[in-house]
Amino acid sequence: MTYRAPVKDMLFDMQELAGLQTLTEQIPAFADYGVDTAQAVLEECAKLNEDVIAPLNVDGDRNPSSWKDGVVTATPGFKEAFAQFAAGGWQGLQHPSDFGGQALPKTIGAACGEMVNSANLSFALCPLLTDGAIEALLTAGTDAQKSTYIPKMIDGSWTGTMNLTEPQAGSDLALVRTRAEPQGDGTYKIFGTKIFITWGEHDMAENIVHLVLARVAGAPEGVKGISLFVVPKYLVNADGSLGARNDVHCVSIEHKMGIKASPTAVLQFGDHGGAIGTLVGEENRGLEYMFIMMNAARFGVGVQGIAVAEASYQKAVAYARDRVQSRPVDGSVAGSAAIIHHPDVRRMLMTMRALVEGSRAMSIVAAAAYDAAHHHPDAEARKQNQAFYEFMVPLVKGYSTEMSLEVTDLGVQVHGGMGFIEETGAAQFYRDAKILTIYEGTTAIQANDLVGRKTTRDGGQLARAVAGQIEATEGLLAQRDSAAAKAVLKRLKAAREAYLDVVDFIAKNGKSNPNAAYAGSVPYLMLAGNLVAGWQLARSLLVAEDKLAAGEDAPFMTAKIATARFYAEHILSRAGGLRDAIVEGADSVTALSLEAF
Amino acid sequence: MTYRAPVKDMLFDMQELAGLQTLTEQIPAFADYGVDTAQAVLEECAKLNEDVIAPLNVDGDRNPSSWKDGVVTATPGFKEAFAQFAAGGWQGLQHPSDFGGQALPKTIGAACGEMVNSANLSFALCPLLTDGAIEALLTAGTDAQKSTYIPKMIDGSWTGTMNLTEPQAGSDLALVRTRAEPQGDGTYKIFGTKIFITWGEHDMAENIVHLVLARVAGAPEGVKGISLFVVPKYLVNADGSLGARNDVHCVSIEHKMGIKASPTAVLQFGDHGGAIGTLVGEENRGLEYMFIMMNAARFGVGVQGIAVAEASYQKAVAYARDRVQSRPVDGSVAGSAAIIHHPDVRRMLMTMRALVEGSRAMSIVAAAAYDAAHHHPDAEARKQNQAFYEFMVPLVKGYSTEMSLEVTDLGVQVHGGMGFIEETGAAQFYRDAKILTIYEGTTAIQANDLVGRKTTRDGGQLARAVAGQIEATEGLLAQRDSAAAKAVLKRLKAAREAYLDVVDFIAKNGKSNPNAAYAGSVPYLMLAGNLVAGWQLARSLLVAEDKLAAGEDAPFMTAKIATARFYAEHILSRAGGLRDAIVEGADSVTALSLEAF
Structure with missing residues (x-):
């Protein structure tokens, strides 16, 4: 297993x-x-x-x-x-x-x-x-x-792709140059090069459905002139059967640090007369549609961070139980013991565990908001849940993927020298994870979203409302007598207050002094994600204490409480430093002249 | 270039x-x-x-x-x-x-x-x-x-290796099993398997001088029964010319995540009758000698961290100047600009730069202490410098290598998707760096050294003396009127106070409650390293302000001041969180039962 x-x-x-x-x-x-x-x-x-x-x-x-001759196996x-x-x-x-x-x-x-x-x-x-x-x-x-x-x-007969990036257009989609020429019959011919297309070519399915951003001739410049097209690898006949091979070809795949089994394709559209596509929705609204798709994908990539971190954690635990090395400092075992007995190994495993459980709780709570936003019978409930979900997307994507780098690093570290040997498998998680903070919008792009659309636009209202919910949880914690609840309350409150200082700072500077606000964008994202994940574990602790008191599943509930407390004391405690860096350190981010780098 | x-x-x-x-x-x-x-x-x-x-x-x-048939090219x-x-x-x-x-x-x-x-x-x-x-x-x-x-x-004709690790003996050298049999002629026959031997076999030199830990029959158990031997690949004749091939053979090399050009050998000693070696120093004192060698190597590995971080920084700066993407948030450039104009890219580059410069300053100051410790004419000066140097070794090794993981991660991140493509080269630094926190003693081993030998043993005296020197620098900063000096003073003082709290905690618990002290060992190391590096940059700022006032090399001095301030506001500001985790969060590190992981 x-x-x-x-x-x-x-x-x-x-x-x-x-x-x-x-x-x-x-x-x-x-x-x-x-x-x-x-x-x-x-x-x-x-x-x-x-x-x-x-x-x-x-x-x-x-x-x-x-890859061989355009075919990817x-x-x-x-x-x-x-x-x-x-x-x-x-x-x-x-x-x-x-x-x-x-x-x-x-x-x-x-x-x-x-x-x-x-x-x-x-x-x-x-x-x-x-x-x-x-x-x-x-x-x-x-x-x-x-x-x-x-x-x-x-049904899995065909698979789909997202074709956004071009060599000159990565984070900045305004620079997309791929062009679409209307043929007068409802179809368009597509010409251009797309790069970094995940599973852009492969042999796992009969057909591949490319969703492609391109410009129709005469469209406005920038992001307002981009349209979305569906361009299948094989054209589809009226009866649904596969027709001719379309003029989209995989000219190479990338040699990457990780996720190596996933082919990252360079796709050439229209080198042999034009790739045939049809418009999705209306012309020039492509980016809007793509954002819907990207928001789903961003959430999905956040979950990837949790996933790879969980896998790394499990592997590290197994090794730490198995590997015998040195005596425990407390003398609890005579002679050499499994390294899980050593406090620093425990610290590493607890850090991994707490980050994973906190991020998972955040993602599942966000998913429930998505469900309510889309299906709740009450319009006001839909609206509120939608707002909450949209606030969560950059946190789930940005925080969960950044934490996955910390977790997979610790996963290698627990293995010592064996971690660096590829056969062990811990290194693969470390290499694989690094793409997660980059694709579907880098951490900085998520942070821009958080600062711009999610905080500055409404003057920080929604961000403060989330803090209000957290404060309510603090109220519940304050009614508990346990040492764990008290410890969690202390750190949750301090982290929320730090967060509120930052929200005020971002809301105030977002428009008037954007360099200052955006200098703190990623630390703000890390603080907000840390806080929300810690909040969810604080809620877990409340539930677990109740269930424990009711005699329900003591080992699980005790572990939940221990993990929540560890998170508060070791992860939430980072909040103050982030606050200070953002609120008091904005100027020093951009003080060095460009020539001096 | x-x-x-x-x-x-x-x-x-x-x-x-x-x-x-x-x-x-x-x-x-x-x-x-x-x-x-x-x-x-x-x-x-x-x-x-x-x-x-x-x-x-x-x-x-x-x-x-x-590797082919025992030969490494x-x-x-x-x-x-x-x-x-x-x-x-x-x-x-x-x-x-x-x-x-x-x-x-x-x-x-x-x-x-x-x-x-x-x-x-x-x-x-x-x-x-x-x-x-x-x-x-x-x-x-x-x-x-x-x-x-x-x-x-x-003169480079021959190279040397350190043979410590065996499959069952990594961090725990007490478990070394390689044995040495005295031959009665002053030589010993060595039998055993050593793994992870860096440059243990290769074709760059005529001979390879292996320094090997092994046990003489009848030696005490544990670390007190280990001796050190010199075992050359080719025996050396009395006239210095090369003699017979010795019975030490490379049976394989490892497939690693990074530093791939450096062969990591499995060496088999004595499979064909016994590898001939001579004793270094006295029997059973091998670990002591090895520690001398390891202390030099630990310092050297710390420098490796600074080195790979510097290389990663330079590459990221070059890319950030070159890659054009998106408009600056402050409107300073009309249209798309080089990404170095974006505040978050600046934050990443400044973080890299500050970590590198701080760690470099720490390592060079430590090196000067080594020089004085070994060569100063005054015995008291030698003693003081030796103590300071020994305190610095775990910081230089542990902090500089851990920071290199952060820096090389940012180095990939600045490159966006290109960073994940191997041809770009940023990923190699990320993969290479990960060994640095592991070999020559993992970060935890460095932290054990800091907690045990360097802090608990003298009740925290030396650790507090270092804080005293830092306080003196604060006194000098307090006499300055500049905003930068004031900002640095604020953070340096806060970090030193946090550090002193931790030193008290470690000194108090080191013996009476070792689980608590060692639970905080790595965070203590990170706090101490962070503080000392920040202190050196604070000292840099004092010098740079003076030179600037004297009209000397304004661009360099201005950059030094900006970097010192950034370090204080963005890196030293992490100190409080580390303090809280160590001093208030020790119990939660070991609270989870072993079964619950």
């Missing part, structure tokens, strides 16, 4: 923090998805990922996808595993039943997404991108586009 | 912080090594490393050292570069002139060491280990051993 899905922890978060029961009671569409269903789905999902997909992870790293075993994944209905988990999906709440889907990503980050990217393509077509596609593409993507 | 040595910054640290001038005045042996000599040496060293050694760094990663070009390195006298830089060395102060040698490591971490490991072997023989070797081996190692 290389990976064991943390089903129990996921269910705890869904039930006790995200209110899955309430969700199923309030939202008719989810009436059937109570706790029992969630558990059944998670256990089924765990089985596939533990038994089939996780064992391929190391293979993918050693024997990456390969996935790592042996991936194609068969993907067929099993699709046959099990996992691609359609969160998509509408009209198109063959299971229409499950994201609250459950996020946990399933974590599992496939823990099992195999490279593999999981293919369904993740397909989800994005489905999302974009559901949002803005014509009925014909929907019926042509979505069922085939849901 | 792939790397440009920061000669000016190194000279500044030597002259203004480490007191090179005073050193040359007080220590007769160093009378000739004033600032002018230092500059000449550094410039010569820079040339070799920039022109010859740095260009091989990428080659080494793509075409690592390879270094990356093409390495052998020739090593010959040039040796011919230039660089291997003997800090070694006694009696054996052909240059006998330069470590104050200068540390900077030269940084250069070769920035240029090529894998390459630099070979001379680094050879230095260790020379050191061990100088300390405890017989005259015959010294005259046989040292001149050949200094």
Whole structure:
């Protein structure tokens, strides 16, 4: 067994923090998805990922996808595993039943997404991108586009991609140059080069549905002149069968530090007369649609961070139990002991565990807000949940991925010298994780979103409202007598106050002194993510204390309390330093002259 | 040009912080090594490393050292570069002139060491280990051993290795099992397996001098029964010529995440009758001698951290100047600009720069203490400097290498998606750096040293004395009127106070409650390293303000002040959180039961 899905922890978060029961009671569409269903789905999902997909992870790293004459061959075993994944209905988990999906709440889907990503980050990217393509077509596609593409993507016959980046246009999509020429018959011819296209070419599916950003001739400059097109690898006949090969070709794949099994393609559109595509939605609104897809993908990438961190944690725990080295400093074992007995190894494992559990709780709570935002019968509830969800997206993406770098580093460190040897497997997580803070918007791009759209635009109102919710949790903690509750309260309160200072600073400077506000953008994101994750663990502690008092599952509840307290004392305690750096240190970020670097 | 040595910054640290001038005045042996000599040496060293050694760094990663039938072939070009390195006298830089060395102060040698490591971490490991072997023989070797081996190692004909680790004995050398059988003729036969032997086999030199830990039959158990032997690859005849091949063979080399050009050997001693070795020093005192060698190597690995961080910083700056993407938030450039204009990119680059400059200053000041400890005419001065140096070793090793992980991560991040592509080169630094927090004693081992030998043993006296020196610097800052001095003073004082709280906590608990003290060991190391590096930059600021006022080199001095202030506001500001975690969070580190992980 290389990976064991943390089903129990996921269910705890869904039930006790995200209110899955309430969700199923309030939202008719989810009436059937109570706790029992969630558990059944998670256990089924765990089985596939533990038994089939996780064992391929190391293979993918050693024997990456390969390119020859435009054809990309996935790592042996991936194609068969993907067929099993699709046959099990996992691609359609969160998509509408009209198109063959299971229409499950994201609250459950996020946990399933974590599992496939823990099992195999490279593999999981293919369904993740397909989800994005489905999302974009559901949002803005014509009925014909929907019926042509979505069922085939849901059943796993075809997969989807997102084609945004070009050599000169990365974070800055205003610079996109790929062009689309209307043919007068409703189709367009697409010409241009796209890079960094994940699973942009492969042999796991019969067809690949590329969603492509391009400019129609005469469109406005910048982001307001970008349209979205669907460009399949094989054209699709009226009866749904595959037609001619389209003029989109994979000219190379990248040689990357990690996620090596996932082919990262350079795609050439239109070198042989033009790739045929159809417009999605209206012309010049491409970026808007792409953002819908990207928001889903950003959340998904945040979950990838949690997933790879969980996998790294499990591997480190196993090694720490097994490896015998040195006597414990407290003399509790005579002679050499398993290194898990050493305080610093415990500190590393607890840091990993706390970061993972805190981020997971944050992501599942955010997913529940998404579900309510989309399906709650009450309009006001939808609106509030939507606002909360949108505030959470940069935190889930930015914080969970940055913390995954810390966790996978510790995962190598626990292994000592063995961690640096590739055969051990700990290093792969470290290498794989590094892409997560970059793609689907770097941490800085997430932080810009947090500072700009999510904080400055409403003068910090929503950010302060979140602090208000946290304060309510503090009120509950204050009624407890336990040392753990007191310790958590102290750090949660200090972190919230630090956060509020920062929100005030950002809201004040966002427009008048943008250099100062944006100098603190990433530290602000890290502080906000840290706080929200710590808040969720504080809520966990309240639940766990109650259940413990009621005699329910003492080992699990005791561990939850210990983890929440560790998080507060060792992770939330970073908040003050971040506050000081942001609020008092903004000028020194940009003080050095450009020539002096 | 792939790397440009920061000669000016190194000279500044030597002259203004480490007191090179005073050193040359007080220590007769160093009378000739004033600032002018230092500059000449550094410039010569820079040339070799920039022109010859740095260009091989990428080659080494793509075409690592390879093993075939026991023979290891270094990356093409390495052998020739090593010959040039040796011919230039660089291997003997800090070694006694009696054996052909240059006998330069470590104050200068540390900077030269940084250069070769920035240029090529894998390459630099070979001379680094050879230095260790020379050191061990100088300390405890017989005259015959010294005259046989040292001149050949200094002139680069032969190289040296350290053979400590065995599969069951990593951090815990008490578990060493390799055995030595006295032959009655003054030699011993060595039998056993050593792993992780850096440059343990290769084709860059005629002979390899292995320093090997082993047990003589009947020796006490544990660390008190370990002896040190010199076991050459080829036996050496009485006239110094090479004799028979010794029975030590490289059975494989490791497949590692980084430093791939540096072969990491599994060495088998004695499979064909016994490897012939001679005892170094006395029986059962091997660990003591090895520690001398290891202390030198630990300092050297700390410098490796600074070196790889510097290389990563330079690459990131070059990319940030070149890559055009998005408009600056302050509207200072119309249209898209080089990303160095964006506040978060500046924050990343400043963080990298500040960490590098702070750590470099710490290491050069520590090196000067080493020089005074070994060569000062006054015994009391020697003693004080020795104590200070020994306190610095875990900080230089632990802090500089941990910070190198942060810096090389940011180095990838600045590059965005390109950073994850191996051809870019930023990822290699990220992969290479990860070994630095592991070998020559993991960060936890350094932290144990800091808590045990360096803090608990004298009840925190020395640790508090260092704080006293920092307080004196605060006194000087308090006399300044500049905003930068005030800002630095505020953070330096807060960090020192946090550190003193921790020292009290560690000193109090080190023996009575070791779990609590050691739970905070790594955070204590990070706090102490952070503080000392920040202190050195505070001292830099004082110098730079004076020189600026005197009209000397305004661009450099202004940059120094900006960097010192950034460090204080963004790095020293982490101190309070570390203090809280250590002093108030010790129990939660070990609260979770072993079964619950």
